[in-house]
Amino acid sequence: PGMAMDYRKFSNTVKGMYIRWAGDIFPDYRDVSGPNVSQKRLNRAKTIVVRILAQEERRITRAFVEFSKRRYHGENRVVRVDIKAAIERVREARLQPDNEERFGESNGFTIWISKMKMSDEELVGTLLHEALHCIAMVDNKEICEKDEYQVIRELGDDC
Numbered sequence: 001p002g003m004a005m006d007y008r009k010f011s012n013t014v015k016g017m018y019i020r021w022a023g024d025i026f027p028d029y030r031d032v033s034g035p036n037v038s039q040k041r042l043n044r045a046k047t048i049v050v051r052i053l054a055q056e057e058r059r060i061t062r063a064f065v066e067f068s069k070r071r072y073h074g075e076n077r078v079v080r081v082d083i084k085a086a087i088e089r090v091r092e093a094r095l096q097p098d099n100e101e102r103f104g105e106s107n108g109f110t111i112w113i114s115k116m117k118m119s120d121e122e123l124v125g126t127l128l129h130e131a132l133h134c135i136a137m138v139d140n141k142e143i144c145e146k147d148e149y150q151v152i153r154e155l156g157d158d159c
Helices: 007-013 039-055 057-071 083-091 120-132 145-154
Strands: 079-081 094-096 104-106 111-114 136-138
Touching (some): 039 057, 039 083, 039 094, 039 120, 057 083, 057 136, 057 145, 083 120, 120 145
Parallel strands (some): 094 111
Antiparallel strands (some): 104 111
8 A cells, every 4th residue: 555545544544553553652561561672563664664754744843842842931943853764773773682672773774673573563663763863953963862752742753
């Protein structure tokens, strides 16, 4: 299916994946476990997350802009959100050897996803969460991680 299909609908067409959605851009994390993450599952999750980023670009950008307004008390700051770079990071995301501490991590260039057990929602949510790190610049400066987490939470993650 083309990129135009709503990502929620699209996710139901992805073989072997079942994702429940809430009202925001992150999946509804059900209290279920899932199998270990394989390359095949990661690749399937990538197709969904790329669509979320592409289709929710305005919403994601708005979240960072609104946050910046509050953070800098209404001062005009230049907020740049690089969705294309985030999509590229998602497409290039790779598995890391089992890491029991965390589901995923990113250094701003590469996203690594753990091979540990995750539900489909957790896998998609983790990939989306990591993609949103380093996505925005305010006045050409990176946003500190604490502020990023705040925006990511506002977009629906329970980080």
